[in-house]
Amino acid sequence: MDLKPIRNRLVQVGLEAFLITHLVNVRYLSGFTGSFAALLISSQEALFITDPRYEEQSSQEVSPIFSRVILGPGQKLAQIVDKYGWRSLAVEDTLTLAQYDRLKEALDGVRLVTWSGVVEGLRRRKSTEEVDKIKRAVELAQEAYRTVKGEIQPGRAERDVALDMEFAMRRMGAQGGAFDFVVASGYRSALPHGSASFKEIREGDLVVLDFGARWEGYHSDMTRTLKMGKWGGWEREIYSLVLEAQKAALAAVKVGMEARDLDTLARGIIEKGGYGEFFGHGLGHGVGLEVHEAPYLSLSSQDVLEEGMVFTLEPGIYLSGRGGVRIEDMVYLGPQGAEVLTDLEKEG
Numbered sequence: 001m002d003l004k005p006i007r008n009r010l011v012q013v014g015l016e017a018f019l020i021t022h023l024v025n026v027r028y029l030s031g032f033t034g035s036f037a038a039l040l041i042s043s044q045e046a047l048f049i050t051d052p053r054y055e056e057q058s059s060q061e062v063s064p065i066f067s068r069v070i071l072g073p074g075q076k077l078a079q080i081v082d083k084y085g086w087r088s089l090a091v092e093d094t095l096t097l098a099q100y101d102r103l104k105e106a107l108d109g110v111r112l113v114t115w116s117g118v119v120e121g122l123r124r125r126k127s128t129e130e131v132d133k134i135k136r137a138v139e140l141a142q143e144a145y146r147t148v149k150g151e152i153q154p155g156r157a158e159r160d161v162a163l164d165m166e167f168a169m170r171r172m173g174a175q176g177g178a179f180d181f182v183v184a185s186g187y188r189s190a191l192p193h194g195s196a197s198f199k200e201i202r203e204g205d206l207v208v209l210d211f212g213a214r215w216e217g218y219h220s221d222m223t224r225t226l227k228m229g230k231w232g233g234w235e236r237e238i239y240s241l242v243l244e245a246q247k248a249a250l251a252a253v254k255v256g257m258e259a260r261d262l263d264t265l266a267r268g269i270i271e272k273g274g275y276g277e278f279f280g281h282g283l284g285h286g287v288g289l290e291v292h293e294a295p296y297l298s299l300s301s302q303d304v305l306e307e308g309m310v311f312t313l314e315p316g317i318y319l320s321g322r323g324g325v326r327i328e329d330m331v332y333l334g335p336q337g338a339e340v341l342t343d344l345e346k347e348g
């Protein structure tokens with residue numbers, strides 16, 4: 001992993017070292033998958049810090065560009081900073097207030113500056129190795145859906161369907177589900193994040209299924225909406241609009257585009273159909289080591305779509321008390337242009 005962008009930034013703003021504590025970022029830069037570690041990066045040093053529980057694991061996982069430091073009993077991170085004599089430190093804004101206060105107290109006289117989204121910024125553009133892992137996570141989720149789809153029927157509880165899907169993907173080798181799956185049927189399909197409940201799926205229900213798998217730390221995220229039985233007029237109408245909005249976004253997406261313009265394009269179609277107020281979330285988000293990460297595709301986004309990005313396009317319409325529709329696919333902006341990573345069949 002190239003630490004140059006981080007080192008350049010330190011020099012630019014006149015800070016001596018960057019303390020990275022957000023574990024996903026630690027993993028991204030060092031390769032370490034355990035649950036306790038931090039990195040300290042200066043223009044000269046690249047330190048990986050953990051405790052004795054992870055001595056063995058870190059020796060296998062951590063990239064050789066880092067010197068490993070195993071904290072002894074009672075030894076604190078602050079002592080390492082002290083040892084190197086750093087007097088100014090960038091810290092990540094994902095520290096809790098309590099962690100920040102403790103650090104501040106332990107590093108008496110050291111200037112602390114909060115950095116926001118620095119490693120996340122590097123994570124926005126995926127390497128081909130990362131894209132391969134995401135593709136595997138997509139495959140696992142799609143196979144699980146195809147295995148279980150025939151069993152998504154009236155009489156079954158939402159959570160049983162979610163369990164079946166998670167079991168199927170794990171059996172095929174996934175590390176697990178990417179998040180708590182949404183299986184939202186009937187009136188519950190109007191809840192954009194209606195995690196699977198004990199509700200029974202009934203004849204006539206719309207069923208929104210939002211799911212994904214995890215593979216080597218990377219995630220997939222996709223949504224399909226099914227109908228139990230014959231489609232009603234209003235259901236057909238909102239489904240067609242959502243599908244049209246998504247198709248328009250898929251056709252328009254390209255490198256160099258403002259993320260919010262893509263949101264505006266898709267949203268415009270739903271607005272024109274008269275359902276603008278019922279599409280209450282952004283069009284999509286980046287997917288990688290976290291299920292939701294940069295870039296963000298929404299009206300307030302400042303992100304520009306760049307080569308290497310992987311993100312979702314997921315318009316939806318949610319009618320409270322009646323039901324909802326969402327369709328979500330994943331896109332990779334590769335050297336050959338936009339590639340849709342998901343290919344699960346859609347209704348209509």
Ligand code: ZN
Nearest residue numbers: 210221222328
């Ligand atoms: Zn999703």
Ligand code: ZN
Nearest residue numbers: 221312314328
């Ligand atoms: Zn999503």
